[in-house]
Amino acid sequence: MKITEQQVRYVADLANLKLTTDEVARMAREMDEILSHIDQLSELDTTGVEPMAQVLYPGGDGLRDDVEGATLPNAEVTANAAAAGAGFFKVPRVIER
């Protein structure tokens, strides 16, 4: 096994993802199978090959001119929030007195 249930729990923690006991067991099995397949990448000699993060083309500098433009009104942005008030997103208390 490449992946243990303990590792699954560790990665789920990094991903802020709550998994049930059943999900952890299933995830360990499936990730193990998928990662074993992915391991064949190591067969390929990539010495001197640059990593390709993005498809980019000559001629475009990518960035637009830095000019002030219209933004969405606060009420529209917060309209989809799970909880909002006074123009802010509301979250559970993070600072204890």
Add this chain to the structure above:
Amino acid sequence: MNVATLTISEIQTGLREKKFTAQELCAEALRFAEAENPKTNAYLHFSTERAQAAARAVDEKLARGEDPGPLAGVPVAVKDVIVTKGVRTTCASKMLETYVPPYDATAVIKLEQAGGVIIGKTNCDEFAMGSSNENSAFGAVRNPVALDRVPGGSSGGSAAVVAQGTAVVSLGSDTGGSIRQPASFCGVVGVTPTYGRVSRYGLVAFASSLDHIGPFARNVNDAATLLQAIAGRDPMDSTSAPAPVPDYAAAMKAGDVRGMKIGLPKEYFEGLASETGDVIARGIEGLKKLGCDVREISLPTTKYAVPCYYVISSAEASSNLARYDGVRYTRRSAEAGSLIDMYKATRGEFFGAECKRRIMLGTYVLSHGYYDAYYIKAQRVRHLVAQDFSKAFENVDAVVAPVSPFPAFKLGEKLNDPLQTYLSDIYTITGDLAGIPCMSVPCGKTNDGLPVGMQILTNHFREDTMFRLAHAFEQSNQ
């Protein structure tokens, strides 16, 4: 008027000759789509008011003698991962079930500026992750060609509505084959343009370096007309390409493909299911009859494309989906607790199984100790996949290949084997990794009457060559 078979040019003629108004067409398209949708579940919801307003605007322009645009009055469906202001955009996920975007995607704005009438949002795999549309939180889509089979995915709904006749054209998105594979399964045309050809602004991000918006249509002409309308540089997407957009209609009129050099990558024909292989072989004979110069080529890195793709796309997905944390996007778990516990409970409760799998895989390959071995390694392999194509295009004008190893399969048939499902994306993910334009054009049918698409791939920004070949093939293959 029969909305199920109308083409874009027939609509333009009908409007000009006053056979119908845009508002009449819109009403009939909505009536037909709502009546037929229970058969396939291809639409998630309809955008009736927005459609009526767009159709009214077209009629008013016509009345004033103004040009209403190349898509005037055309009923269009939009995949529910592309945001529409004021119209629910769910990504087929419980996480966004009630999300109503405060802005429009650039492709949506351009489509309406060209006179298009958006009648509804289509079902898909959750956050566009999947190859069968069975990962939707709102039920699978059935293939209109064979209702016990899947339409493909992830843009299954967008392919199905065009095949079913409940939209004239539609927009989908493609990250690893999500336009071409459902197009092949449903027997319609599906186009993945060059990366950056169409702005991604307003396309809910799955894997940003691989995501594309592209058209579905019942013929090559309509697909090209829709792409023409939505393509081009957009200041809102820094990765959108500055290159001018050529006139695709003119490229197709140039017609003749005699002497066009076509490469058949031998790696794509090994292990192909026999009937699919037979249909593609007949298609290739058709290309030879058109005078194409067909030759075998090699794309040696093909075998590594699947693992390469699943590392990169999952890594990007794990970052992109981090934003769904119970704060800004509608859903929050009712479980009380600290901020972190709230994040975890919300994500555990509202993401489906496939999204969780990709988030976990992506987080793993980006985590300390694995980043170089998996993520950077995959990016180097991606470079080799792209180089395979650039070398091939030194000698050929287009590459022709299958889209999927098999035709549409039965609902439920492949649900429990994620790795096998991932492996079936082999012929489509290479084009996404390289960022080149590629499309599926109907090629033929299996003995059971299931459609098989032929894939055409060309060099960056050579959609003109791709459409010219696809159009000539379509005309000869009727």
